[in-house]
Amino acid sequence: MLITEIERFLEEDLGYNDISCTLVPDREIEAVIFTKEDCVLAGLDVARSFFDYLGIHAVTTLSDGDRLAKGTTIFTLSGSSVSILRAERLVLNFLGHLCGIATLTRRCVDIVAPVPGVRIACTRKTTPGLRKYEKLAVIAGGGDPHRFNLSDTVMIKDNHVNMMGVEAALRSARQKASFTQKIEIEVESAEDALRAAALGADIIMLDNMTPSQVAQTTASLREARIAEHIVIEVSGGIGPDDLDAYAKTGVDVISMGSLIHQARWIDVSLEFSD
Structure with a gap:
């Protein structure tokens, strides 16, 4: 400090x-x-x-x-x-x-531990002025801190997609991002997830999907084999009671704002x- x-x-x-x-x-x-x-x-x-x-x-x-x-x-x-x-x-x-x-x-x-390879991560929903301490507490608990700030990773959110579309947003991100930065995009449908994968996204966040929708989308991404290095993340109102179902969908990361604000x-x- x-x-x-x-x-x-x-x-x-x-x-x-x-x-x-x-x-x-x-x-x-x-x-x-x-x-x-x-x-x-x-x-x-x-x-x-x-x-x-x-x-x-x-x-x-x-x-x-x-x-x-x-x-x-x-x-x-x-x-x-x-x-x-x-x-x-x-x-x-x-x-x-x-x-x-x-x-x-x-x-x-501990809830997701029986499913190999699934990470629990927090989000940027943190207390202003206390973010670094709250994220370090997530690490102490065995979780992943995700981004500490907007400069860590280029995140294409739903508002970006609504304004520009998936393709234009990813193209702009590729032009502006350093070669050291990964590009993540938030999608709400299997179609957009597949499109984002084909266009070179590094991380695809499946937002506000049910476990069954996530499982279907994850299966489609795996079967397409567009880019096997892609990290699949799920987020959106997920709490401890939902974790078992989401962990079994095949995703790599479950991000939860509730780790901090609840x-x-x-x-x-x-x-x-x-």
Whole structure:
């Protein structure tokens, strides 16, 4: 985390007249951060950034991606009582949020695990200003981060296709994209999927299709053998209850905005040691 980010988050939380944290005597104390429920861990580096900035000594033997049981100690802390109080809410907010994302992601990854080769990915439906942390939490949970931003991959969405058509949109993308960038196109029919494959798309996203429609389209793409390197992705309102059906359709990637915007925060707490 950049120093400017740390200071921005601290400024938001502390304000200009922090009386609450300075009520206690400023002396060296010890504290622990622990989880109050089973979860998958994410956000350790974010927490360390705040501790380092505030001069708090933090010790952990854990790693992002670890499965934690209720009551597990995440950090043992020592340092200024005022500094620990100032770090408390920010660290707990990040850990609770990011562990929630990692936990939901791991649940989804476990659901599709019996089907070899299927990846669970997130989307760009992220909290403004927190994208990189949320996507790293998806990685901690065993998922794929997809694009971090619009520059990673050229994505031809439905609005592009509606304005230009599949062929013109792909042609324009090929002209403008670097040789290092893959081109992905979002389609809503088997016909457009086959057309996009024939025109050289690298990734074809099947959007808002039922599992049976996806299975039929995937079978058509495989049988056509237009380009065997094409990655087939499915997306659009998919939740954990839908995963088993979609995983069996033959797709390579299932992308889910819900990994982030429907993840429930994990209850993480800080207590001073006796």
